[in-house]
Amino acid sequence: MLETVLFFALALLAVTAAIGMIVHRSPVYSVLMLIITLFSIAGFYVLLNAPFVAAVHMIVYAGAIIVLFLFVVMLLDLRHESDRFTLTKFSRVLAFIAFLVFLGEAILLVKVAFIDGGLDIGLGGQVSQLGDTPSIGKLLFTAYLLPFEIASVLLLVAIIGAVILAKQNLKPSQ
């Protein structure tokens, strides 16, 4: 009962905040809305009995990536960005097409889930066996060992890319 109530409350919050993020003209408020959305999604993971995923979601998305966003907003003087931002006719058309595509997807999803009954909404049973720390660790080092090592290379590339982008004209340290 409590889970159901919480699920709908969080769902409402997530969707509202996501819409707010897109609609709001101030970048900082958009980031704030995004934080709320991320928090509600972390709440879903908790409800799905996957505390490890929830914590990782909070640490990486809400803790690290949002901080990066906030830094960008502050570094680039985006306080008055909303004044400069105008919608052209072309972007309006594009936005409408994107809206139609997403609407179609949403209708399809709802149809499959509720009318065809093809999607098991009660993910709880499935996730609960995979959501805790030891089982994720075991999977990571048995079935997904190669992707895990590739991830380290990916991170290396990202580090190099970041340095090259931000520190282009820097001399090597002595």
Added chain:
Amino acid sequence: MEKLIGLLIMIAVGVGLALVFWGLNRLLGPKSPNVVKDVPFETGRAPISASGRRMAVKFYMIAILFVLFDIEMIFLYPWAVVFRDIGAVALVSMMIFIAVLVLGLAYIWKRGALEWQ
């Protein structure tokens, strides 16, 4: 379920505490605005530039490195928990993983991205 209620109570207590501090101060504190107070606080002189100028890109550098090392750290946690159960495979694969990242750290060090200037 029990944990969920505990967390909810904790969230309520946290919000409540912040609201009490904020609300009591708004209630008890005087309000006496004046023109001089409204000027941004800067060494006693009028500010020569508006707030929100562009800041140095080095802060961005720190933030992006933080994101990358944060993700690395996330991989280390489940590894550390199951390390004893899996044994040699976990040891070797994590050594490779850490070696690749130390390579990255060495690169940014060498490039001078860690120098604060």
Added chain:
Amino acid sequence: MADFIVGAVEYLSKFIFFIIAVLVISPVLTWVERKQSAVMQDRIGANRAEILGLRMLGLFHALADSLKLFTKEYFVPKGADRLIFHLAPCISIFFAVMGFAVIPHADTLIISGQPVEMQIVNLNIGLLYFFAVLGMAVYGVVLGAWASNNNYALLGGLRASAQMISYEVSIGISLVGIILVYQSVDLMEITRAQGDLLFGFLPKWGIFLQPLAFFIFMAAGIAETKRIPFDAPEGESEIVGYFIEYSGMGFGMYFLTDFLETILIACLTVTFFLGGWQAPFIDGWILQTFSDSTFLGIFQLNNFILTIVQFLAFVFKVCLVIFMMMTIRWTLPRFRYDQIMNLGWKMLLPLSLFNIVVTAIIVYFIG
């Protein structure tokens, strides 16, 4: 009825811990800090506040300070973003308070035969939870700085948050060593695993098994709470910090957040490295000396006494760590900002990676 009593006692005990940790220690800390600095610098220190002629070594200053903050103007500067300006200190204090949810403060208490974990929320990912909450601490700083409409506040906020995220990496990676040794991210499990004795006389505490991680965690923890020698973001009287435009309780909340984070870091240092609530050598003696007869109708006598002793041991250790942090504060001079960044990225981060590699190899071969 029995269930109700169990629940009531459970919530009461957790509530007592919370109140002591959050609302008693932190105001007292403001006094301790002033008095300790005075003693260390051969001054008298806070001694003026009195109630009916009673001075109590100036202890009432803690009360007077907080009362004063409540009655000062909560001033919002003109160009500020009003909503975020009000929200930022609240966010700050909210996450500091949330951190206390997973601190285990005693072993299982048995009430009417039912075990109750002495931890506000018994999460099995406590360590990750703590880390997530720690990451959120940056929000309050950055948002407050941005909303103030002040160049210095913005710069101070960026410097503070850059420092915090730099040291967060070191904190996180140093704790991997602890997980390697105790094989859990559950703070209660980690504390329990520290109950055994090493070679028959040394408690199996984190500080003995992970000495390097302890130093990294302490250094990074102090940097995370922005205390001297890492207080470049605040520098109370000399450097302009991110809360320069805040007054009254707005400032008070940032101030309290710092103290709460100090307590939180101390609690976690104790949990990870100093055996948490473990009271070695005494616990066995208590269990033997007292019987397990019923006490006050719902408790077992020896279990009840043990829980109290463990709680006191935990509080004592936390106070010891806080005392150490304050002593460091009044001993070392402030680091320059580039030194702070260098220490974080060039010293602590490589050292913590080194610590993991060495620990993993030792754990692999010794088991």
